[in-house]
Amino acid sequence: MSITPLMPVYPRCDVRPVRGEHCHLIDEDGTRYLDFASGIAVNLLGHSHEGLIGAIQRQAAELMHVSNLYGSPQGEALAQRLVDLTFADTVFFTNSGAEAVETAIKTVRAYHQHDDGDANRTEIITFANAFHGRTMATISASNQEKMHKGFQPLLGGFRYVEFDDLEAAKAAVGPQTAGFLVEPIQGEGGIRPASMEFMQGLRALADEHDLMLALDEVQCGVARTGTLYAYEQYGITPDVVATAKGIGGGFPFGACMATEKAARGMGFGTHGSTYGGNPLAMAAGMAVLDAVANDEFLSEVRTKGKKIRSRLEQFIGNYPDLFDYVRGMGLMLGLRMKVESRPFMVHLRDSHDLLTVAAGDQTLRVLPPLVIGDAEIDEFFEKLSAGAADFVVPAG
Secondary structure (H helix, E strand, C coil), X not given: CCCCCCCCCCCCCCCCEEEEECCEEEECCCCEEEECCHHHHCCCCCCCCHHHHHHHHHHHHHCCCCCCCCCCHHHHHHHHHHHHHCCCCEEEEECCHHHHHHHHHHHHHHHHHCCCCCCCCCEEEEECCCCCCCCHHHHHCCCCHHHHCCCCCXXXXXXXXXXXXXXXXXXXXXXXXXXXXECCEECCCCCEECCHHHHHHXXXXXXXXXCEEEEECCCCCCXXXXXXXXXXXXXXXXXXXXXXXHHHECECCEEEEECCCHHHHCCCCCCCCCCCCCHHHHHHHHHHHHHHCCHHHHHHHHHHHHHHHHHHHHHHXXXXXXXXXXXXXXXXXXXXXXXXXXXXXXXXXXXXXXXXXEECCCEEEECCCCCCCHHHHHHHHHHHHHHHHCCCCCCC
């Protein structure tokens, strides 16, 4: 038998972490890596946060799972907290970002299937180079052919237009349009923030045509950009937001948040999840919000983000043939390169024990835990500088 016990869908590298300490991961051979990948924006509190660990331990000793057939004091408390902190009136809990986006898609369509809705409105406008997940609906929502290969036929009901092109979005709106699904900052697409004009324009189009504006904040949400959610920095109120990754701090957990109006089609029997909203996940989510949902923490994220960005912008001038420019918000930063970013990411990892993440558009993602301090920032630049100095651009 040639197949591996773990289905070989990931090209796993030789880094094999067995332990985490704050902003570092320790390999089974003892190698210590500076983690500026954070599980792709998941471990926002690092790897040994006492508040998060303690909350999970206490809840595990009391109750880990109970069917959603029963009342959920834990879920009700966390949902109310999210409602109080955000635009939302109601929340559905999931186990992942893809599930949260699936829920958002269903919510957008169900809005128009309501008694006084227009049942012909089933098409959702999405944007080029987006990443919304790996389920059939979420790969169908993306125009990336590499994710489509082998899984045809795709689900219908999605129309792709260029990201950050308001005129293209406006031209795509028609009698079948149900709404928009957009990442305020494209993560896998290369840490590409949408413009203010684009996001506010989508909100205006949605209002004009009674469409739903659904945001995928799976990667950019939960304090990563310096506000609890990125939409706050665009001065808009969305109808639906999918959130995950950082909201569990490492525990598998996501949510779909919506206004009362947007959720009018999501009544009894329309959706469900066996594990969604389990008490263990709710404890993790509450601990994360305890840590990040306050002005002091969010201000620190913004300050650290500005510090790293400023130093990056100074640093890249030393290597004009290697680096192009820096983009992003808060501690969701992208270093656009003049060569493919993946070989450089591998070089930093294998030769300098620095973990980052490659993305589209020749971009290196810099996604540190939000609890980094000056020591970790200095270590990052030491490793990045050493890596740039001895990196050999692959031929061809």
